[in-house]
Amino acid sequence: MISLNYPIVIYPCDEGGYVAEVPALKGCLAQGETLAETLDELETVKQLWLKTAEKQGRTLPDINWAMEKVKSLSYST
Numbered sequence: 001m002i003s004l005n006y007p008i009v010i011y012p013c014d015e016g017g018y019v020a021e022v023p024a025l026k027g028c029l030a031q032g033e034t035l036a037e038t039l040d041e042l043e044t045v046k047q048l049w050l051k052t053a054e055k056q057g058r059t060l061p062d063i064n065w066a067m068e069k070v071k072s073l074s075y076s077t
Contacts, residue, residue: 006063007070008042010035024066025049 010020013031018038021029028049032038053060 006046006061006066009070010038022046022049022066023069024061024063025053 006022006024008020008022010018012018017031017033018035019029019031020038020042022042025046028042028046030038030041030045032041050060
């Protein structure tokens with residue numbers, strides 16, 4: 001299993017449950033009824049995203065850059 005600690009963003013859905021995403025990994029998001037379910041699903045999606053990127057020879061985003069991106073998102077709301 002690939003283990004990279006990219007920052008995540010979690011927010012509640014209007015209809016209930018939660019959405020979580022890894023902003024540095026375009027399209028890497030998941031949703032669930034509980035926080036635990038959402039985070040478990042996000043970990044699965046993140047691992048699939050990273051494996052696919054590795055197979056395609058894509059360069060992964062720098063974790064420090066990802067941290068700055070999440071910080072900027074949190075200040076813009």
